[in-house]
Structures are given as C-alpha cells and as structure tokens.
Amino acid sequence: MKPSILVIGGGVIGVTTAYWxxxxxxxxxxxxxxxxxxxxxxxxxxxxxxxxxxxxxANPALLKRLPSILLxxxxxxxxxxxxxxxxxRWSIRFLRNCTSAKADQITLxxxxxxxxxxxxxxxxxxxxxxxxxxxxxxxxxxxxxNDVPQASRISRIKQQQGFDVEVISSDEARKIEPAxxxxxxxxxxxxxxxxxxxxDSNKFVAALGEQLGKRDVSIxxxxxxxxxxxxxxxxxxxxxNGHIHNADAVVVCAGNGSRSLCATVGLxxxxxxxxxxxxxxxxxxxxxxxxxxxxxxxxxxxxLGDRIRIAGFLDIGVxxxxxxxxxxxxxxxxxxxxxxxxxASGSHWTGNRxxxxxxxxxxxxxxxxxxYLNTGQGMLGWTVAAATGAKTARIVMQDxxxxxx
Ligand SMILES: Cc1cc2nc3c(=O)[nH]c(=O)nc-3n(C[C@H](O)[C@H](O)[C@H](O)COP(=O)(O)OP(=O)(O)OC[C@H]3O[C@@H](n4cnc5c(N)ncnc54)[C@H](O)[C@@H]3O)c2cc1C
Numbered sequence: 443m444k445p446s447i448l449v450i451g452g453g454v455i456g457v458t459t460a461y462w463x464x465x466x467x468x469x470x471x472x473x474x475x476x477x478x479x480x481x482x483x484x485x486x487x488x489x490x491x492x493x494x495x496x497x498x499x500a501n502p503a504l505l506k507r508l509p510s511i512l513l514x515x516x517x518x519x520x521x522x523x524x525x526x527x528x529x530x531r532w533s534i535r536f537l538r539n540c541t542s543a544k545a546d547q548i549t550l551x552x553x554x555x556x557x558x559x560x561x562x563x564x565x566x567x568x569x570x571x572x573x574x575x576x577x578x579x580x581x582x583x584x585x586x587x588n589d590v591p592q593a594s595r596i597s598r599i600k601q602q603q604g605f606d607v608e609v610i611s612s613d614e615a616r617k618i619e620p621a622x623x624x625x626x627x628x629x630x631x632x633x634x635x636x637x638x639x640x641x642d643s644n645k646f647v648a649a650l651g652e653q654l655g656k657r658d659v660s661i662x663x664x665x666x667x668x669x670x671x672x673x674x675x676x677x678x679x680x681x682x683n684g685h686i687h688n689a690d691a692v693v694v695c696a697g698n699g700s701r702s703l704c705a706t707v708g709l710x711x712x713x714x715x716x717x718x719x720x721x722x723x724x725x726x727x728x729x730x731x732x733x734x735x736x737x738x739x740x741x742x743x744x745x746l747g748d749r750i751r752i753a754g755f756l757d758i759g760v761x762x763x764x765x766x767x768x769x770x771x772x773x774x775x776x777x778x779x780x781x782x783x784x785x786a787s788g789s790h791w792t793g794n795r796x797x798x799x800x801x802x803x804x805x806x807x808x809x810x811x812x813x814y815l816n817t818g819q820g821m822l823g824w825t826v827a828a829a830t831g832a833k834t835a836r837i838v839m840q841d842x843x844x845x846x847x
Contacts, residue, residue, distance in 0.1 A: 444469040445690040445842045448680060450667050450703065451817075452476070453484040454643045454824055456695035457650045458566075458831030459816050460659050463693070466839040466846065470659045473680065473687065475666040475699070480647035482697050483823060486720045486791035488753035489575075489744040490733050491639035492825045493560045494605045495583060496552035497596060498801050499756070499821060500539035517769070518740035522759035528701070529758065532714045535799035548800050549596065552822065553603050555803075558829035560637065566828060570649035574641045575747035581638035581733040582615050582622075584629035589737065593633050606636045621728045627736060627777040640733050642746045643824040667696075669706035670813065677707070677812030691838055693814045697796040700804075700817040707810055713818045715794035717760060719767050720753035721774065722746075722789045723782035730781055741773065743781060750782040756795075763792040795820050803830050806837045814838050 445468050449460045452474030460470045476482075510516045512523070539548065567576050585593050590609060597607045615632035616622045651661060667680045670692060679688035694700050701711045725748055733744045741754030752774045755766055767790045775784055782788070798804060798818040803826065805816050816834040819826055836846050 445839075446471070447838065448473055448687060448689040448692045450680065450692065450694050451482075451696035451699065452479040452647070452651070452661065452663070453482050453695065453697055454480065454647055454827040455697065455816055455819060455830065457647050457654065458827045459693055459695050459834050460654055461650060462832045462835030463838065464654065464657050464659050466835055466844050468839065468842075471687070471689075472654075472659065472661045473665040473667060473682070474661070474663050477663050479651050479661070479663070480644045483793045483795055484643045484647055485793060486722060486751070486753075486789070487643055487718075487793060487824055488720065488742040489640045489642055489746050489751045490581065490735070490742055490825065491559070491563065491641060492581065492822060493556040493638050494600055494607045494635040495581065495633070495638065495735065496549050496556055496822065498539070498545040498548035498552075500536050500548070500800060501545040502540055502542055503592070505537070505540040518738065518755055520755070520757040520760050520766075522761070524759050529714060532712055532799055535712060539800045544800070546599065548802060550599070550603070551802055552826070553600065553605065555826040555829040556822070557604070558832070559826050560639075562828035562832060563639065566646070566650065569653055570646065573649045574643070574646035576639065576641040577745060578637070578639045579732050579745075580618070581635045581735065582619055583633040583635070583735040583737050584615070584627060585609070585631045585633065585737060586628075587630040590631050593631070597633060608634055610634045619730065619732045619734065621730050621778075621781060622734070624728050624780045625778045638733065640744045640746065641824075667703060670703060672707050672810060675811065677810050690842070691812050691814060693816055693834060693838060695816045697817060698794050700796065700815070704808075704815075707813065709808055709810070711804060711815070711817070712798055713796045713804070714758070716797040716820070717757040717763075717792060717794050718753060718755050719763065719770050720751055720791045720793070721767070721771055722749050722751050722791075723784060724748060724786045724788075725750055726780050726782040726784070728780040736777070739773065741770070743774070743778060752782070767792070795823070797821070805830055805834050807841075
C-alpha cells in the first residue's frame with residue numbers, strides 16, 4: 443500500500459517535494475491555503491537560480507553595517523526593532539553566525555544543495571518543457587574594490603568544489619554583458635558565474651503543478667491548515683476548516699506559515715519573515731543577456747523571457763511597502779535606465795523570505811514521528827528547491843521502507 447502523505451504549502455518547495463514523493467511511490471496531496479499555487483514567496487521573486495552565489499547573509503561584513511542598519515541609514519537593509527520575543531531569539535542566533543568561519547561553513551553547505559539542484563533542474567526543465575522562462579546564461583555580481591579580496595577568497599573555495607566562478611575585471615564584465623556599458627552603477631570588478639541560470643518560479647510552480655495533476659498527486663486549494671493533529675505521540679493528520687485530513691505522514695512546506703503551524707504541536711521553528719520587493723517590466727532598449735546582482739545594494743536584475751525582474755532589499759518589521767517599492771524603482775531607473783521599459787505599465791510585489799538564522803533550510807524528521815519539515819529556504823528557495831525537495835522525499839520514504847534507486 444502506498445503511504446498517504448500530506449504536503450502543506452503550494453509554493454516552489456511544496457510542489458518539488460510532492461514531485462519527488464510521488465516519484466518514490468507515495469500517495470500525495472498538496473494542501474494550500476490560497477486559491478492559487480505560488481501565492482507566497484514564490485510569486486515574483488528575483489528569478490535567479492543562483493547555484494554559485496550561496497554566500498551567507500550572516501557574515502562579518504554585515505556586522506560592520508549593523509550600526510547604520512539599526513539607525514535606518516542603510517538603503518538595502520531595514521530593521522524596525524520590536525520587542526517580539528521570536529525576533530529577539532532569531533536575531534541573537536543570527537548574530538552568532540556572523541563570523542568568518544561560520545559564514546564559510548554555511549556557504550559550503552548551501553553549495554551542496556545548489557550543486558544537486560543544478561543537475562536536478564534539467565529534469566524539471568524537460569518535464570515542464572522549459573515553460574518557465576528558463577535561461578542558462580550565467581550571472582555577474584558587480585563588486586566594489588573593497589569587496590574584491592573576500593570575493594576572490596570565496597571564489598577559490600567554490601572552484602575547489604567544482605563551481606565555475608571567477609573574479610574578473612570591470613572591462614571583462616562589460617564584454618560579457620554589453621548592457622552594462624549604458625549603466626551608471628560604478629563597479630571595479632565582478633564575479634562571473636558561468637553556470638548560473640534563471641527562471642520564473644511562479645510559472646515553474648504552475649507548470650509542475652500541471653504535471654503533478656497528470657500523475658496521481660491531488661492539489662487542494664483554499665485549504666487553510668489550522669493545526670497539526672497528534673495522537674499518542676504520532677502525527678496523524680491536519681485540521682482545516684472543520685475537516686480532519688488523516689495521513690501516514692505530513693510534510694510542512696509552508697514557508698512563513700511553518701512556524702505557527704508547528705507551534706500547534708509544540709515545535710518551535712526559527713523561521714522569521716524577511717521582506718523583499720520586486721518590479722516587473724517589459725525588456726528595455728538594451729536588454730540584459732545575463733543576470734546581474736548589485737551586491738552591496740542587495741538588488742538583482744534578471745531577464746525572464748520578454749520581461750525584466752528587479753528584486754531586492756532585506757527588511758524586517760517594516761510596515762509600509764510602497765516607499766520601498768518606489769525606492770527600488772528609482773534606483774533601477776538611475777542605475778540601469780535601458781534595462782527595462784519603465785514607461786510601460788509594470789507590476790510590483792512584496793514578498794517574505796522564510797529565513798532561518800543561519801540561512802540553512804530545516805529539512806527532514808522532527809521529534810514527532812510522522813511529521814517532517816522542508817522549510818526555511820530564505821533567500822535561496824527557488825535555487826535549492828529541486829535539491830531540498832528530493833532530500834526531504836528520500837528521508838520521508840526511507841521511513842516507509844523505500845530506498846531511492
Ligand atoms: C524579493 C525576493 C527575491 C527573491 N529572489 C530569489 C532569487 O532570485 N532566487 C532564489 O533562489 N530565491 C529567491 N527568493 C527566495 C524564494 O522566493 C523563497 O525562498 C521561496 O519562494 C520559498 O518557497 P516556499 O515554497 O518555502 O514558500 P512560499 O512560496 O511562501 O510557499 C508557502 C506556501 O504555504 C502556504 N501556507 C502557509 N501556511 C499555510 C497553512 N497554514 N495552510 C495551508 N497553506 C499554508 C502559503 O500560502 C504559501 O503558498 C526571493 C524572495 C524574495 C521575497
């Protein structure tokens with residue numbers, strides 16, 4: 443008999459998890475609170491499949507920026523201090539990770555996931571007929587001269603892990619991406635990641651959802667899970683609006699909803715929302731061929747078919763989105779005026795990254811038999827989704843005696 447498994451959450455993490463679980467022989471149901479898939483952080487993110495840029499957010503350089511961040515003077519990162527005990531606990535853990543040694547460890551661990559994702563993404567690209575504006579054109583991370591020694595050191599570590607990354611001069615970067623000639627962003631060098639890719643995670647979720655429907659996976663929308671149900675120390679199912687859904691196992695892939703959901707059975711997850719914003723416009727006069735990251739500004743520019751996605755900023759507790767969206771638009775217009783048709787009617791979006799204090803996802807078994815996690819992918823959820831879904835499915839199915847072939 444196939445084990446029946448509930449996947450909570452229909453974002454990029456939920457659908458990839460469901461895909462691998464189905465492949466390993468489970469009877470899978472996705473329960474999603476919204477009326478569409480990918481309505482959370484997977485809706486309009488930066489679109490970068492950032493296989494080689496896994497650098498930990500918690501690092502000594504960020505620590506140096508902390509005074510200006512706390513004074514509200516940092517344009518890229520805003521924190522509105524509150525007395526929320528969850529945020530205080532999260533922040534203490536985050537700050538403990540801001541050492542060079544920890545940052546390297548985290549970067550290396552994330553590289554394991556991204557290397558696996560890069561190869562698994564080929565399977566998804568052919569399954570979905572690349573119908574998510576998938577593009578394998580590489581990425582440039584623009585650097586100021588102060589950033590070059592650290593970027594060179596990290597690039598050497600990544601090269602040792604088999605990643606094709608190198609620090610190049612600004613002239614070389616302009617040859618690789620001619621659109622940079624018309625930009626006003628000053629930069630002295632760049633990291634060139636040849637094998638990084640991009641794609642629209644929203645379209646990907648829709649395309650994969652369609653494929654899942656053709657298999658035996660059921661997708662149930664408009665289902666808010668109010669609590670997880672436990673009996674005799676084992677997870678037995680979930681409670682929606684007056685309905686109990688029983689299952690042999692439950693996998694929580696609920697992004698920022700994971701913390702409150704797991705709290706219903708006494709589990710405390712260190713997942714906190716970190717807000718970002720994006721703009722989408724038709725491509726401009728000089729379209730971008732590669733993805734580009736403005737590292738200090740925490741902004742990415744990505745070509746998605748005939749559109750440009752501009753995404754960025756890291757905010758905690760900031761209530762008003764519109765001023766940040768206006769700021770992002772102003773910045774893009776100043777820095778890269780030719781990249782998009784800013785006169786056309788574009789769209790804007792606010793999303794919350796489900797962040798853990800170390801930037802590593804929470805994957806696998808919990809202390810409650812039958813309850814599994816695949817959440818907290820933070821800044822890199824789209825990039826690592828293929829790998830974390832596969833890993834989670836393997837762990838779950840091992841408990842039902844299924845080994846991956
Ligand atoms: C501005 C911005 C830019 C980004 N850029 C990139 C990028 O370039 N590359 C990259 O790799 N990553 C990027 N990310 C991160 C990435 O978008 C996320 O890590 C990823 O989308 C997380 O996916 P998820 O499925 O865990 O969460 P979500 O997409 O939020 O999905 C979780 C789902 O669970 C559902 N849910 C929650 N609670 C419940 C409940 N109680 N009952 C039922 N359903 C529930 C929600 O409705 C939601 O649909 C970016 C994020 C932001 C905000």
